[in-house]
Amino acid sequence: MTVVPGLRERKKQRTRDALIRVALELFTTQGFERTTVDEIADSVDVSQRTFFRYFATKEDVAFAVQQMVEERFVRALGERPPEEGPFDAMRNAVLSAWDTIGEAIAEVVPVELYLRTFQLIESTPALLAVHLRRSTEMEETIARLIAEREGLDVDEDPRPRIAVAAFSGVMRVTGQLWGRSEDPTLESMRELTGKYLDHLGPALAQRWRA
Structure with missing residues (x-):
């Protein structure tokens, strides 16, 4: 089934927003330095590669x-x-x-x-x-x-x-x-x-x- 661009873009936006929410929650509860990119990605059930598709660094998501x-x-x-x-x-x-x-x-x-x-x-x-x-x-x-x-x-x-x-x-x-x-x-x-x-x-x- 072909996914129309609008749906694809909305899915990408939801993934990006989820990464931001999880990252900020982890940063503010356990500290920025102690939080890893792998931990953020795992919490959203995506790969590290997917994380870096949206954010170049951990600082960027912060x-x-x-x-x-x-x-x-x-x-x-x-x-x-x-x-x-x-x-x-x-x-x-x-x-x-x-x-x-x-x-x-x-x-x-x-x-x-x-x-x-x-x-x-x-x-x-x-x-x-x-x-x-x-x-x-x-x-x-x-x-x-x-x-x-x-x-x-x-x-x-x-x-x-x-x-x-x-x-x-x-x-x-x-x-x-x-x-x-x-x-x-x-x-x-x-x-x-x-x-x-x-x-x-x-x-x-x-x-x-x-």
């Missing part, structure tokens, strides 16, 4: 949901009205992404599992190193998008990279604070993000004292 979140933010930023300034566009994009990301995450893994994974990344040196590298790459992507919005050459005008560096710094701070908070929910993450981004402009003012 960041699969985070990558989805980042891609949603980039799309939201690209859709912001051109009359918004760079900081307003980034702020509104990240908050609008958080408004809808819960449903998207839940289609792949339980939101609670994603939140535990976020905390795992911050507390695992190997994953934190990957996270910092990925953050640097994402900053460059966003800086180029901001430069394009503003009609600037990102390699000639330093402002897009400076603006994105400031924005990303706030996002790192809020992520760390949220990871240590007693309310690890998407709602609290969104609220904390909005609160800190609202202070970005005043924090960059030349003088803080009246």
Whole structure:
């Protein structure tokens, strides 16, 4: 029997999602370093070869949901009205992404599992190193998008990279604070993000004292 492409693609997506769910559950319960690719593949009843068909490394599966979140933010930023300034566009994009990301995450893994994974990344040196590298790459992507919005050459005008560096710094701070908070929910993450981004402009003012 011939399988139509739509069914084949859905089956591949289900396998990929299952690998992500199992991997994140194992990472957060027994540790990233102690979990092997074979263990993940066996839990989904697929071969190691199948795992590597979807993910190049164990780190890739650890960041699969985070990558989805980042891609949603980039799309939201690209859709912001051109009359918004760079900081307003980034702020509104990240908050609008958080408004809808819960449903998207839940289609792949339980939101609670994603939140535990976020905390795992911050507390695992190997994953934190990957996270910092990925953050640097994402900053460059966003800086180029901001430069394009503003009609600037990102390699000639330093402002897009400076603006994105400031924005990303706030996002790192809020992520760390949220990871240590007693309310690890998407709602609290969104609220904390909005609160800190609202202070970005005043924090960059030349003088803080009246």
